[in-house]
Amino acid sequence: MATTSAELIIFDHLFEHYVLGDLELPNRLVMAPLTRMRADADGVMGELNAEYYAQRATAGLIIAEGAFPHSSGKSYPGQPGIETDAQIDGWRLVTDAVHCAGGRIFLQLMHGGRIGHERITPGGGRPVAPSAVKPQGDARIAGEKVPFDEPRAIELSEIVDVQEHFAQGAQNALDAGFDGVELHGANGYLLHEFLSDVTNLRSDEYGGDAPSRCRFVVETAQLVAERIGAARVGIRLSPEQNVNDISETEAQALYPHLLGELNAVGLGYLHVMETPPDAGWSSIAMARENWNGTLIANSNFQVDWPLEQADELIAEGRADLLCYGRRFISNPDLVARIRAGAPIAEADFRTFYGGGAEGYTDYPPLGDES
Numbered sequence: 001m002a003t004t005s006a007e008l009i010i011f012d013h014l015f016e017h018y019v020l021g022d023l024e025l026p027n028r029l030v031m032a033p034l035t036r037m038r039a040d041a042d043g044v045m046g047e048l049n050a051e052y053y054a055q056r057a058t059a060g061l062i063i064a065e066g067a068f069p070h071s072s073g074k075s076y077p078g079q080p081g082i083e084t085d086a087q088i089d090g091w092r093l094v095t096d097a098v099h100c101a102g103g104r105i106f107l108q109l110m111h112g113g114r115i116g117h118e119r120i121t122p123g124g125g126r127p128v129a130p131s132a133v134k135p136q137g138d139a140r141i142a143g144e145k146v147p148f149d150e151p152r153a154i155e156l157s158e159i160v161d162v163q164e165h166f167a168q169g170a171q172n173a174l175d176a177g178f179d180g181v182e183l184h185g186a187n188g189y190l191l192h193e194f195l196s197d198v199t200n201l202r203s204d205e206y207g208g209d210a211p212s213r214c215r216f217v218v219e220t221a222q223l224v225a226e227r228i229g230a231a232r233v234g235i236r237l238s239p240e241q242n243v244n245d246i247s248e249t250e251a252q253a254l255y256p257h258l259l260g261e262l263n264a265v266g267l268g269y270l271h272v273m274e275t276p277p278d279a280g281w282s283s284i285a286m287a288r289e290n291w292n293g294t295l296i297a298n299s300n301f302q303v304d305w306p307l308e309q310a311d312e313l314i315a316e317g318r319a320d321l322l323c324y325g326r327r328f329i330s331n332p333d334l335v336a337r338i339r340a341g342a343p344i345a346e347a348d349f350r351t352f353y354g355g356g357a358e359g360y361t362d363y364p365p366l367g368d369e370s
């Protein structure tokens with residue numbers, strides 16, 4: 001429980017140290033991966049991005065936004081990559097700035113699967129997915145929204161290439177100075193699409209029953225772990241999270257199985273988004289029960305966790321680390337604000353995606369609001 005002194009509520013559990021692999025985290029607050037679509041047209045990050053991340057370096061851990069390990073997995077204009085030398089050099093500006101400011105930073109590796117468009121993919125390729133199941137909704141293409149197309153079902157022979165892209169992307173991330181990588185297995189992108197019985201209709205060894213639908217994710221995690229060391233690899237999952245038109249009807253059976261298999265890989269952490277309020281079960285409780293290692297908890301797009309609840313989650317040992325997204329967008333000094341019991345600024349959703357410094361690096365720190 002949080003303790004109260006006069007008017008000030010002290011969320012002291014959020015300020016306990018935590019050892020994550022070879023990193024010493026000064027607090028339990030993790031900055032969520034947040035796609036901001038502010039890389040250049042070639043997926044290269046620069047000084048502005050370095051400033052943005054460095055401003056948030058007091059987080060116990062930053063997980064940088066989903067980056068494509070290969071251009072065929074790009075989902076959004078302005079999304080960064082971690083494939084070319086220029087992209088690696090751009091990210092190095094970011095990691096140097098964060099480390100100089102005393103922070104720690106992982107990179108989320110993301111293949112967008114069917115959430116993309118041939119007008120976004122460099123070279124114009126059609127997005128791939130486990131099966132040719134078209135998502136409802138629109139792709140974001142430079143100020144325009146264009147309906148998603150039906151994806152192309154990935155060939156069995158291509159799977160090994162995509163897995164290799166993840167492993168190479170992880171190596172590139174370390175070369176760029178990241179402390180580790182997070183595999184994006186959430187929110188309806190490629191890994192999640194393999195797990196879902198609605199988007200994965202394959203009849204080969206990567207589709208069918210739950211163990212077969214887990215195969216792509218488990219093999220990818222194994223390969224990445226072999227390449228850069230399991231302790232430097234985390235994975236993010238979002239059971240029953242209905243974004244990007246993903247849905248799952250067998251999540252309560254699949255995820256415990258998946259975690260059992262991932263336990264054997266020995267990953268550095270598991271990052272779980274809480275099931276939406278209407279799911280009727282808690283993915284975080286399921287994860288604590290089935291996962292042997294470090295657990296990072298995040299709410300979801302529908303629910304904004306109050307600080308009391310976040311502190312309680314850590315105090316009661318229901319998770320080890322607490323991840324906030326939107327609060328870190330609008331409060332570069334979120335950690336100091338929580339510690340001081342200061343007001344938390346609201347994020348402006350109109351500047352979430354794309355643009356420049358406005359709504360990105362211009363949220364003022366405490367005491368500098370005028």
Ligand SMILES: Cc1cc2nc3c(=O)[nH]c(=O)nc-3n(C[C@H](O)[C@H](O)[C@H](O)COP(=O)(O)O)c2cc1C
Nearest residue numbers: 032033034035065066299300301304324325326352
């Ligand atoms: C602008 C924006 C961009 C996001 N980009 C990503 C992303 O790149 N990868 C990811 O796993 N989740 C992404 N998310 C989800 C957040 O990481 C987080 O799960 C969600 O915002 C709920 O947490 P919160 O209530 O603390 O914001 C994004 C959310 C927002 C608002």
